[in-house]
Amino acid sequence: MTDPAAARLDGDVGLGLLRTMWRIRLFEERVGQLTRGDEVHGLVHLSIGQEGVAAGVCSQLRLDDVVYSGHRAHGHAIAKGAPLHRIMAELMGRSDGLCQGLGGSMHLVDVEHGFLGATGVVGGNVPLALGSALAGRLLGGDQVAVVFFGDGAVQGGIFIESVNLATLWRLPVILVCENNGFAEFTPRSAHTNVERVSDVVAPYGVVRETVDGNDVVAVRDAFARFLENAREGEGPMLLECLTHRLRGHYEGDPERYREALAAEEWQQLDPILRLQRRGVNERWLDEEATVRIEQGTRDEVDEAVRFGRESPFPPVALATELVYAS
Amino acid sequence: MTETTYLQAITTTLAEAMRADPRVLVLGEDVAEGGPWGATRGLAEEFGAERVRNTPISEAAICGIAIGAAQSGFRPVVEIMFVDFLTLAFDQLVNQAAKAHFMSGGQLQVPLVLRTQGGAGQRGGAQHSQSLEAWLTHVPGLKVVMPSTAADAAGLLASAIADPNPVVFVENKTLYFLREEVADDREPVSLGHARVVRAGRDATVVALSRLVHESVAAAEQLAREGIDVEVIDPRTLVPLDLEAIIESVRRTHRLVVAHEAIEHGGFGAEIVAQVQAAAFDDLDAPIVRVGAPFAPVPFSPPLEDAYLPGQDEVEAAVRATLGRTYGGEH
Numbered sequence: 001m002t003d004p005a006a007a008r009l010d011g012d013v014g015l016g017l018l019r020t021m022w023r024i025r026l027f028e029e030r031v032g033q034l035t036r037g038d039e040v041h042g043l044v045h046l047s048i049g050q051e052g053v054a055a056g057v058c059s060q061l062r063l064d065d066v067v068y069s070g071h072r073a074h075g076h077a078i079a080k081g082a083p084l085h086r087i088m089a090e091l092m093g094r095s096d097g098l099c100q101g102l103g104g105s106m107h108l109v110d111v112e113h114g115f116l117g118a119t120g121v122v123g124g125n126v127p128l129a130l131g132s133a134l135a136g137r138l139l140g141g142d143q144v145a146v147v148f149f150g151d152g153a154v155q156g157g158i159f160i161e162s163v164n165l166a167t168l169w170r171l172p173v174i175l176v177c178e179n180n181g182f183a184e185f186t187p188r189s190a191h192t193n194v195e196r197v198s199d200v201v202a203p204y205g206v207v208r209e210t211v212d213g214n215d216v217v218a219v220r221d222a223f224a225r226f227l228e229n230a231r232e233g234e235g236p237m238l239l240e241c242l243t244h245r246l247r248g249h250y251e252g253d254p255e256r257y258r259e260a261l262a263a264e265e266w267q268q269l270d271p272i273l274r275l276q277r278r279g280v281n282e283r284w285l286d287e288e289a290t291v292r293i294e295q296g297t298r299d300e301v302d303e304a305v306r307f308g309r310e311s312p313f314p315p316v317a318l319a320t321e322l323v324y325a326s
Numbered sequence: 327m328t329e330t331t332y333l334q335a336i337t338t339t340l341a342e343a344m345r346a347d348p349r350v351l352v353l354g355e356d357v358a359e360g361g362p363w364g365a366t367r368g369l370a371e372e373f374g375a376e377r378v379r380n381t382p383i384s385e386a387a388i389c390g391i392a393i394g395a396a397q398s399g400f401r402p403v404v405e406i407m408f409v410d411f412l413t414l415a416f417d418q419l420v421n422q423a424a425k426a427h428f429m430s431g432g433q434l435q436v437p438l439v440l441r442t443q444g445g446a447g448q449r450g451g452a453q454h455s456q457s458l459e460a461w462l463t464h465v466p467g468l469k470v471v472m473p474s475t476a477a478d479a480a481g482l483l484a485s486a487i488a489d490p491n492p493v494v495f496v497e498n499k500t501l502y503f504l505r506e507e508v509a510d511d512r513e514p515v516s517l518g519h520a521r522v523v524r525a526g527r528d529a530t531v532v533a534l535s536r537l538v539h540e541s542v543a544a545a546e547q548l549a550r551e552g553i554d555v556e557v558i559d560p561r562t563l564v565p566l567d568l569e570a571i572i573e574s575v576r577r578t579h580r581l582v583v584a585h586e587a588i589e590h591g592g593f594g595a596e597i598v599a600q601v602q603a604a605a606f607d608d609l610d611a612p613i614v615r616v617g618a619p620f621a622p623v624p625f626s627p628p629l630e631d632a633y634l635p636g637q638d639e640v641e642a643a644v645r646a647t648l649g650r651t652y653g654g655e656h
Contacts, residue, residue, distance in 0.1 A: 100431030131394020
């Protein structure tokens with residue numbers, strides 16, 4: 001017996017999630033273009049198709065909650081509140097980038113917004129989140145630490161070391177796995193016989209749930225339950241989000257390892273289109289609002305690009321000045 | 327003055343730091359029980375299990391947790407039982423801790439101390455006896471400290487804990503129970519300041535960790551022959567007090583660089599390169615290095631004894647740089 005009113009998504013929440021996903025989508029589409037135009041540099045990993053996870057999780061976090069991410073981090077940074085123009089400037093290697101141009105796509109950090117950082121080494125971010133969770137608990141607060149990683153990270157030893165320690169010390173950390181079925185260029189089945197990441201952590205007693213990661217509302221609901229418990233000091237927990245990366249592993253990846261998606265398949269998998277259909281059905285979204293969100297976001301991304309282009313490259317001396325903190 | 331050991335100096339300093347600052351944590355394998363040598367003995371009793379945390383044998387995760395806690399405002403002191411096991415934590419140390427401040431454009435700080443111990447001489451075999459400090463000095467963002475005395479162990483550890491950067495603090499297992507008189511009103515020893523252990527006129531020996539003691543013994547032996555050797559302990563490799571070394575070389579014109587680590591690619595090579603670039607005209611002889619042969623540390627006692635550089639090798643190196651052969655002939 002489901003109460004149809006309870007199953008309905010609050011319109012403001014729905015619009016907020018939609019806006020966040022559009023911001024990630026359009027930002028990253030532009031980043032893809034700028035990568036091909038050689039304005040964005042280096043190794044760039046896009047999360048197009050996976051926006052539902054970032055939006056569903058980060059929309060519920062406070063400023064003082066801490067988020068860590070991996071090499072595919074733009075969406076998490078955006079959803080946690082990092083401003084688009086500062087991220088764009090960073091990807092362009094400019095002075096006004098989040099990290100003054102010293103980080104780049106795989107190493108975004110925005111301390112002000114609780115985004116303690118992306119790391120380019122797969123799995124290396126997991127223990128860092130445990131450390132922040134420990135710090136939060138020792139300080140007596142109710143802030144939580146969240147770490148995003150892909151299913152590819154789970155085969156690294158440090159993942160199990162971290163899961164073991166997090167459970168042993170009952171750290172208020174929420175592990176969010178974006179299981180997109182691919183570790184870089186090869187499918188999960190070629191890396192492990194364990195189909196579900198939630199099964200990997202089962203013996204440790206981690207509270208866990210596997211959800212459809214392309215259903216942003218499902219992600220949000222599952223994460224809300226975890227978050228409530230983590231605020232009470234419980235943990236760790238693992239939220240496995242089954243999702244689908246629509247771009248290659250990195251921009252320029254020839255993607256010989258998979259077939260292109262049929263249009264109708266894409267309709268099913270795209271978390272943005274799915275939420276929009278739901279919004280229309282539930283009458284909190286119409287064509288006009290959709291266009292308004294999309295256009296407003298395009299303008300914001302244009303502005304971010306303009307900001308990035310106008311920002312100077314950092315002085316060469318910066319590289320030797322910021323090696324040590326004083 | 328109080329008599330203390332190198333090990334007691336470390337324990338005392340940790341306790342003082344934990345008393346002074348609730349953000350100081352101690353993490354590592356068996357640290358609540360004091361660890362294999364007892365460096366953390368008594369800390370769990372005084373500061374409790376939340377701040378003195380025993381960990382599983384998970385070097386990478388221990389380091390990562392400490393880095394995360396440091397980024398979130400704490401001052402963790404991690405113990406890695408043997409420097410040889412640091413290899414397991416190198417991603418965290420090299421890719422995360424060392425680069426966090428830099429890659430974040432200065433937003434993050436990692437005030438982490440990683441205590442570990444190295445060195446041979448206890449028949450530990452090739453995986454429990456290494457001197458790996460040169461690897462660490464090659465990583466910008468890390469500071470590398472190698473105390474040779476109890477007083478320096480205490481003073482440098484206090485500074486390392488107060489430092490806003492990741493500091494690797496490399497102790498030496500053979501020095502732990504060395505007794506010495508230490509002043510009661512100790513001051514922290516700031517990182518980057520060498521100590522002239524013994525003043526001399528004829529040659530300078532720059533020595534690290536255990537080799538400081540071996541070099542002083544060599545200097546005393548040579549003094550009987552009228553050779554006056556200055557011994558300098560840099561105490562920290564990063565930052566390196568090159569000025570103190572150069573100042574000495576300008577007076578003695580001869581330099582020996584001595585460490586227990588393998589000579590090939592050892593930190594001595596860096597000191598040699600920097601000194602010759604800065605003071606080539608002041609040198610009267612090629613600089614001589616003392617280090618271990620290019621081989622893993624052997625287990626069999628006579629082989630390990632032969633492998634380890636010590637007083638005899640330093641003496642021979644000083645004679646070589648003075649152009650003297652054994653027996654004092656010119």
